[in-house]
Amino acid sequence: MNYYNxxxxxxxxxxxxxxxxxxxxxxxxxxxxxxLNPMHMNSKYAKERGYADKVVYGMLASSFYSTLVxxxxxxxxxxxxxCDVDYRNPVYVGDKLTVFGEVVDKRSATRRLxxxxxxxxxxxxxxxxxxxxxxxxxD
Amino acid sequence: MNYYNxxxxxxxxxxxxxxxxxxxxxxxxxxxxxxLNPMHMNSKYAKERGYADKVVYGMLASSFYSTLVxxxxxxxxxxxxxCDVDYRNPVYVGDKLTVFGEVVDKRSATRRLxxxxxxxxxxxxxxxxxxxxxxxxxD
Numbered sequence: 001m002n003y004y005n006x007x008x009x010x011x012x013x014x015x016x017x018x019x020x021x022x023x024x025x026x027x028x029x030x031x032x033x034x035x036l037n038p039m040h041m042n043s044k045y046a047k048e049r050g051y052a053d054k055v056v057y058g059m060l061a062s063s064f065y066s067t068l069v070x071x072x073x074x075x076x077x078x079x080x081x082x083c084d085v086d087y088r089n090p091v092y093v094g095d096k097l098t099v100f101g102e103v104v105d106k107r108s109a110t111r112r113l114x115x116x117x118x119x120x121x122x123x124x125x126x127x128x129x130x131x132x133x134x135x136x137x138x139d
Numbered sequence: 140m141n142y143y144n145x146x147x148x149x150x151x152x153x154x155x156x157x158x159x160x161x162x163x164x165x166x167x168x169x170x171x172x173x174x175l176n177p178m179h180m181n182s183k184y185a186k187e188r189g190y191a192d193k194v195v196y197g198m199l200a201s202s203f204y205s206t207l208v209x210x211x212x213x214x215x216x217x218x219x220x221x222c223d224v225d226y227r228n229p230v231y232v233g234d235k236l237t238v239f240g241e242v243v244d245k246r247s248a249t250r251r252l253x254x255x256x257x258x259x260x261x262x263x264x265x266x267x268x269x270x271x272x273x274x275x276x277x278d
Binding site for chain 1: 140164171199201202204205214221222223224
């Protein structure tokens, strides 16, 4: 985990990590959310609608933006204020996603950072982008 | 689950459901995301920073917007395209959230709906709001 203070972090600061999407994550997300839509549960159903397989919940992928800010950029001393996610391409179980984030704005008056986020799959395809605002909970 | 077709759904159509936030959801979200930030894991840590208890992950609450669109509005035949969430007040384990959604725009050319979302806690406090875009996967 990173521990950046507000004063230490600069525009342009960035972080990246990789995660692999698993069947177990899909099961747990269904259990948390109660979203049992067949597009996310049933490969045959999704294939009949032109997808390569059942589609990973967009919101499951979005949960890695929570990780981006809470663990990496800026890490411990923050809380998520806003997260705007644009889902561009489907994600499938087994995909390896690279999660990127970069600080694009810093407001001293409100002690907030704006972060541009992006997730890219193992083929280099951007699966989603995000505009994130975080506030600081400590120095 | 609802099964609205694109032609059946009108601006003003709305849906609502309640969910209770549990410790088990928090554990599963930590396991899915790998976000181990102490603000979400450690009550003492969060209380020292002015919160009533450890704070529920914003993204965990957001997962109920996946449920809103995938199960209720419009239900089966959709996929999430965009979700912009503004986190306004902290959510705690044990809170009972009412999730609201209302169709505010409908674009025939792209077969997309815009939905305004809101989550309100048991005290009537708005904990977050959302601007959501969904696309149709069937008629």
